[in-house]
Structure formats: C-alpha cells, structure tokens
Amino acid sequence: MSTDSTPAPRIRDRVRGASEMVRGLGPVTRAGVLGSMGPGALGKAAHSLYRWDFLPSGLLGIAAGRDPHHTAIIDDGGSMTYEHFNERANQLARALRHGNIRPRDRIGVLSRNHRGFLLALCAHGRLGTDLVLLNPGASAEQTNAVIREQKLDFLFIDEEFTHILPEDFDQCPVAVSWLEDYEDTSCVREGWTSMRDMIRTAPPEDFPGAALLRRPRRGRVIILTSGTTGTPKGAKRPEPRSWMPASSIMSAIPLRQRRPAYLAAPLFHTWGFATAQLSIALRSTMILRRHFDPEDSLRIIEAHHPHTVFLVPTMLQRMLEAAPEKQDVDSSSLQVIASCGSAIPKHIVERTLDRFGPVLYNQYGSTEVSWATIAGPEDLAAEPTTAGRPPLGTRLSIRDEEGEEVPAGEVGRIFIGNSMLYEGYTRPGADKEIIDGMVCTGDLGYIDEAGLLYVSGREDDMIVSGGENVFPRETEDVLSGLDGVRECAVVGAEDARFGQALVAYVVRTDDEAGAALTHEGLREYVKTKLTRYNVPRETIFLDELPRNAVGKVVPRMLPEPAGSAGTAA
Structure with a gap:
C-alpha cells in the first residue's frame, strides 16, 4: 500500500471531491431523483434524508412522501404501492425491535427476488443493524458455514431453502420470508415465525430513530463474494452518504424516474442490490420474479412495458434464444438493458444491438469496488469486447507488479477508486491490495488510446x-x-x-x-x-x-x- 499525506494532495483531493459533487447533481436531476415537490412531500423527504441519509430506508421514505400511490413492487405476490411498502418496512422494523434485535446485530437474508427481500433491506436500515445477504445458489454446507462465520442474530429464509438448515438449528431466531402457500405453514418449525406474521403482529409503538431528532446507527450490508473457488467471503459494503453513487451510474446509463424496471439480476448480488437502490431512488415500479425464465421475461416486457431491464449476461443470452427475431416480442418500451456480473460474449453483444437496438449498457465491476467502468451502445457497437470507461467520480489505473502505472495498450493489474469501495472482508487476512486509495479488482487488462478498458481475465486465470x-x-x-x-x-x-x-x-x-x-x-x-x-x-x-x-x-x-x-x- 502507498499513501501520500502531504497537504497538497489532500487539498487537491478535497477540491476534486467537491467539484464532482457539484457535477453529480446533473445526472440525478435529469433522471428525476432530485426535483420539485410540494411542502408536505418536501417535509417527509427532508425527515427521511436526515434520519437515514441515502440508505434504501431513507430513499423509501422519500419515495413514499413524493409518490405514495405509485406502484412500487409487482412480484409473484401481487402489487404494492410506495406508501404500503413504507408502512410494511416500518412494521417489520418494529417487530424486529420487539424481538430484541438491536443496532449492530446481524440479520441474514436467504431470499429470491421478491418483496420480502426489499422489506428486510429497508427495515434493517431503520434499526441500524448489519445485513448479510446469503447466496441462494450456495450449497447447504457453504450456507451453514457462512451463517456460523457471520454470527447471525436473526435469519429471514424462503421456504424453498428451509431444508438447508439442520433440524437442530438454534444459532438464531428464524422467520420464513416467502411461503409457497400461505395456507400451508408446515415448513415453519417450532419456535420460528414468518415475515407475514411479524408484520401483522408488530407492536404499534415506534422504533428507535423514529423521533425527528434521533438518527439510528448507519448499518452495513455484507455481500458475499461469488464463491467460485471456495467458501464465499463476506465483503463489508459502505452505505451511500450522498447522491454520488447514483449519479455515477446515471451519468453513463440514462435511467429515468417513475418508469417500470424489471429487476431480473439476483438481488443478493452486488449488481442486483445496486439496481434495487437505484430503482427506489427513481421511484420506479420494480418488477420482480422469484425464478428467472426467458419466456416469462419476454412476457413481462410485453405486458408491463419496462423502460429498463437489469440482468446478467446469461439471462440476456437465454432471452435472445427465446425470441431471436424482432417481431417475436414488442420491446419498443425498452430504453435500457443494463448487464453486469460477467463478460458478455461478443456475438451476444452484436445480437442484442441488432435485436433490441442501441439500448445495451455493460457494467464492469466487482463486489469489492461496486462499479468500475460502463460501456454504452456506441462503445459496444464499435468495440463489442470493451468494458467501457469509468463513469463520473471513478478512477481507473492499470499497474504492474511493482504498483507503477503502465502505458496505454500494456496489460497490467486493474485498480479502481470510487465512493463505494468495500471496507474489507469479514474474514481476516484476505483483503485486496490498495494503492493510492484504489482497490485491485483481481483482474488484468489494458486501456486503449481512446480510453476504453479491455479486461483480459483474472490474474489467477492467466x-x-x-x-x-x-x-x-x-x-x-x-x-x-x-x-x-x-x-x-x-x-x-x-x-x-x-x-x-x-x-x-x-x-x-x-x-x-x-x-x-x-x-x-x-x-x-x-x-x-x-x-x-x-x-x-x-x-x-x-x-x-x-x-x-x-x-x-x-x-x-x-x-x-x-x-x-x-x-x-
């Protein structure tokens, strides 16, 4: 690690940061995150912003104040307005508090894409707890190892995963966050409860931080690494303290307020988690499905006319295979297909641009650095294999083994700096290398003369x-x-x-x-x-x-x- 504590660089960094904050107002204003509102909505927005900053719980309070009757969620259980969403999050927070969950406690979520995930996310922020997002695709052995390592104090789990927990599981209280049939509660073991019952029986008194002048602790979200080579590690995510994280993404992807957005990417992953936060900030109608199906996704596009689809590359490929021709599905509403999670093969980029038009945005990032670069339709049309350019407020550097920057066109290690870098792993001794405030992604790549990044592969894959x-x-x-x-x-x-x-x-x-x-x-x-x-x-x-x-x-x-x-x- 290298640092520079001399006054000049510190002053330069502060000036740069202040300049970026001002520039960052443009993208969020164009997108509709910031805008005029009536006195009542303004008061509620100010109240939520003061208490919870730009956490999802704060963004939800703002959305409920500005657009209470706008549809927030359409999932397998029906629809829910922002007012209803906000009330249910409050009730769940009160139920957790009544069950002796305190600030700094850890709440685990093992869930598919549905309202239960979002309710747990916003309730945790209102209590000041930490939230651990468990991977639905992990094995039973991996899941139980993570639960032990993270020392959970409460666990929300969908019915389909309850068999993963041993019969004598007693590490923490458990609530089933999604029941396949709400008339059949046989999966709710003795001593457990359900999220639905928690909300229904929540005490009427408010929870800590509800008073105007009280601000709860800013909890942390712990997102697990992909776990492709072993037991996943927990990466501690910072909570956004300003509009800059949203502004960075919106400076490169033309997201817009109050538009339907299909959130197909798994919410437990860094990309899916980010899309949920962006959608709440935009007061989007979030369309969720617990299980991805390409044919169903195409029906969603025709029936709900989403402005944006957030997905991962394999989902995009399956959708193209299900509807290869333009006339197969009416996709005229689509203005953005935003992909992240892994590289998009060149032929999939070309087929997407041909099939859906200039709407594809490919984001390169990782659990540790959030976003790094974004390639828009023009970039991808010219160079289908590029990872794009760093958006507003993001620094990109290619360095050799000694930590020195390399010339354009030369392959080196990729380092990224932005306002949402992770704060280290929960497992000691495994943190990524940091140079000049930038985190190593673990990938190798190069920047061409036009400033576009190309990722050659993982360091350990070469x-x-x-x-x-x-x-x-x-x-x-x-x-x-x-x-x-x-x-x-x-x-x-x-x-x-x-x-x-x-x-x-x-x-x-x-x-x-x-x-x-x-x-x-x-x-x-x-x-x-x-x-x-x-x-x-x-x-x-x-x-x-x-x-x-x-x-x-x-x-x-x-x-x-x-x-x-x-x-x-």
Missing part, C-alpha cells in the same frame, strides 16, 4: 504456456462466435510439454452446426484467429456449464481434463 502468457478469455471470445457453440468456458491445465495448456468446455447448439463440431475443428478455427498457445489442447463437450446464481462459471465444478486428446463428456 497461464504460462511454452513461456508465453496466455489468457483463456481470448480463446473463449473466439469460440463463442463460432456457429454451433452455444456457450463455452476455457481454463488452464497442467501440461507435460508446455507446462500449462488450455482446455475448452463447450456446449453445442441443438442444430446441424452444433452436431458438426469436433475437437479438431475447434482447434483449426482457433488457429486461424490466435496464436498456437491459445489453441485448446483438449475439448470437453457438456450439456451445460456449471454456473452460480449470477451466471459465472464455477471452475471447480468442471470435469477434470482427461489428458492430451480431445474428449466428449
């Missing part, structure tokens, strides 16, 4: 084959554009001849092009595009790639390579 540095993602990008390849993943493996070599895992399309794919054919194709070190030593054909809940391939779940010859699995 292999050395025959003395050459090789990035598996380059081969992935080439293979993903080949007819017959539905999706693919490329990883490094030990090799007796070259030290390391690439292994390709390929899912074929259900047509003649897919049936015609062979290991040798794939090798010959890659040879025409890249160096010989990028050519996969082995190809393993799969029915599907093992992915986590946000669409990232889980390397440890891929079959072991068989040897030096191509194989079919």
Whole structure:
C-alpha cells in the first residue's frame, strides 16, 4: 500500500471531491431523483434524508412522501404501492425491535427476488443493524458455514431453502420470508415465525430513530463474494452518504424516474442490490420474479412495458434464444438493458444491438469496488469486447507488479477508486491490495488510446504456456462466435510439454452446426484467429456449464481434463 499525506494532495483531493459533487447533481436531476415537490412531500423527504441519509430506508421514505400511490413492487405476490411498502418496512422494523434485535446485530437474508427481500433491506436500515445477504445458489454446507462465520442474530429464509438448515438449528431466531402457500405453514418449525406474521403482529409503538431528532446507527450490508473457488467471503459494503453513487451510474446509463424496471439480476448480488437502490431512488415500479425464465421475461416486457431491464449476461443470452427475431416480442418500451456480473460474449453483444437496438449498457465491476467502468451502445457497437470507461467520480489505473502505472495498450493489474469501495472482508487476512486509495479488482487488462478498458481475465486465470502468457478469455471470445457453440468456458491445465495448456468446455447448439463440431475443428478455427498457445489442447463437450446464481462459471465444478486428446463428456 502507498499513501501520500502531504497537504497538497489532500487539498487537491478535497477540491476534486467537491467539484464532482457539484457535477453529480446533473445526472440525478435529469433522471428525476432530485426535483420539485410540494411542502408536505418536501417535509417527509427532508425527515427521511436526515434520519437515514441515502440508505434504501431513507430513499423509501422519500419515495413514499413524493409518490405514495405509485406502484412500487409487482412480484409473484401481487402489487404494492410506495406508501404500503413504507408502512410494511416500518412494521417489520418494529417487530424486529420487539424481538430484541438491536443496532449492530446481524440479520441474514436467504431470499429470491421478491418483496420480502426489499422489506428486510429497508427495515434493517431503520434499526441500524448489519445485513448479510446469503447466496441462494450456495450449497447447504457453504450456507451453514457462512451463517456460523457471520454470527447471525436473526435469519429471514424462503421456504424453498428451509431444508438447508439442520433440524437442530438454534444459532438464531428464524422467520420464513416467502411461503409457497400461505395456507400451508408446515415448513415453519417450532419456535420460528414468518415475515407475514411479524408484520401483522408488530407492536404499534415506534422504533428507535423514529423521533425527528434521533438518527439510528448507519448499518452495513455484507455481500458475499461469488464463491467460485471456495467458501464465499463476506465483503463489508459502505452505505451511500450522498447522491454520488447514483449519479455515477446515471451519468453513463440514462435511467429515468417513475418508469417500470424489471429487476431480473439476483438481488443478493452486488449488481442486483445496486439496481434495487437505484430503482427506489427513481421511484420506479420494480418488477420482480422469484425464478428467472426467458419466456416469462419476454412476457413481462410485453405486458408491463419496462423502460429498463437489469440482468446478467446469461439471462440476456437465454432471452435472445427465446425470441431471436424482432417481431417475436414488442420491446419498443425498452430504453435500457443494463448487464453486469460477467463478460458478455461478443456475438451476444452484436445480437442484442441488432435485436433490441442501441439500448445495451455493460457494467464492469466487482463486489469489492461496486462499479468500475460502463460501456454504452456506441462503445459496444464499435468495440463489442470493451468494458467501457469509468463513469463520473471513478478512477481507473492499470499497474504492474511493482504498483507503477503502465502505458496505454500494456496489460497490467486493474485498480479502481470510487465512493463505494468495500471496507474489507469479514474474514481476516484476505483483503485486496490498495494503492493510492484504489482497490485491485483481481483482474488484468489494458486501456486503449481512446480510453476504453479491455479486461483480459483474472490474474489467477492467466497461464504460462511454452513461456508465453496466455489468457483463456481470448480463446473463449473466439469460440463463442463460432456457429454451433452455444456457450463455452476455457481454463488452464497442467501440461507435460508446455507446462500449462488450455482446455475448452463447450456446449453445442441443438442444430446441424452444433452436431458438426469436433475437437479438431475447434482447434483449426482457433488457429486461424490466435496464436498456437491459445489453441485448446483438449475439448470437453457438456450439456451445460456449471454456473452460480449470477451466471459465472464455477471452475471447480468442471470435469477434470482427461489428458492430451480431445474428449466428449
């Protein structure tokens, strides 16, 4: 870590920060987050802002004051206005407080995308607790390990996950946040309750912080890392203290107030969590589904006419496969398709722009740095593989192993600085490297002469084959554009001849092009595009790639390579 405590840089940073705050008023004003309102709404907004700042609980109070009768949520349970949403969040906070949940206690949420997640999010902020977002895609062993490590004081859990908890689970009180059938409560074990009953039986007295002059503790949200290589770590997220985090995103993505937004990305993940906060700030009608289905998503677009769809790349690919032609679905309302979570294959970028028009925005980021760069439709039309540029208030730097900046075009380690960097992991000794207030993302990449970022891959994914540095993602990008390849993943493996070599895992399309794919054919194709070190030593054909809940391939779940010859699995 390097620091500079001399007065000049400190003054420069303060001046830059003040200038960015002023510039940040523009995007949130254009989007409608800030705007004129009547005296009553202004009073309620000021009250919420004073007590909860720009936390989701504060943003909800502002939205309920400005647009009480506007629909806030449409989910599998029906619809809910902002006034109703705000009242239910208050009731849940009171019920938690009545159950002896105090500031600094930790509340866990193991939930799909539905109102229960959002109610828990806003209730926690009004109490000053910490919130731990558990991964619905994790194994029972991983989930119980995280619950023990995070020392939860209360747990909200959907019915479909209750079997994960051992029969003698007694670490903390439990409430079922979603019941498949509210007439059948057999999953609610003795001593448990449900979120619905908590809200229904909440005491009438208010909770700490309700008085005008009292401000509860600013709790933390703990988001788990992807866990693609082991037990997920908890990353402590700061709470926004100003409009700048929203302004950074809105400076690059044209979001607008009071428009329907389909939140398909998993809410427990950094991207999905951010989309919920942005949507509440915009007083959007948030459309949620507990389970993603491409055909259902297309029906949502036709029935609810969303202005924005927030998703991850695998969801986008499935939607394109479900409706490949423009006339298949009326998507004229769509102005923004915002994707994040993993790289979008080049052919998916091109098909999206052709199918839906210039509406695709690809955000690169991580649990630790939130957002890093954003590529808009013009960037992606010109350079489909770019990760874009840093938005307002964000610093990007490419550095070598010694921490020195490298010239444009040279691959190095990616460092990001913004107002929402994580505050360290809950597990000691695992924190990311920080240089000049910027956090290392763990990725390698380069910036071209136009200022666009390109991500080459994870630091630990790069292999050395025959003395050459090789990035598996380059081969992935080439293979993903080949007819017959539905999706693919490329990883490094030990090799007796070259030290390391690439292994390709390929899912074929259900047509003649897919049936015609062979290991040798794939090798010959890659040879025409890249160096010989990028050519996969082995190809393993799969029915599907093992992915986590946000669409990232889980390397440890891929079959072991068989040897030096191509194989079919």
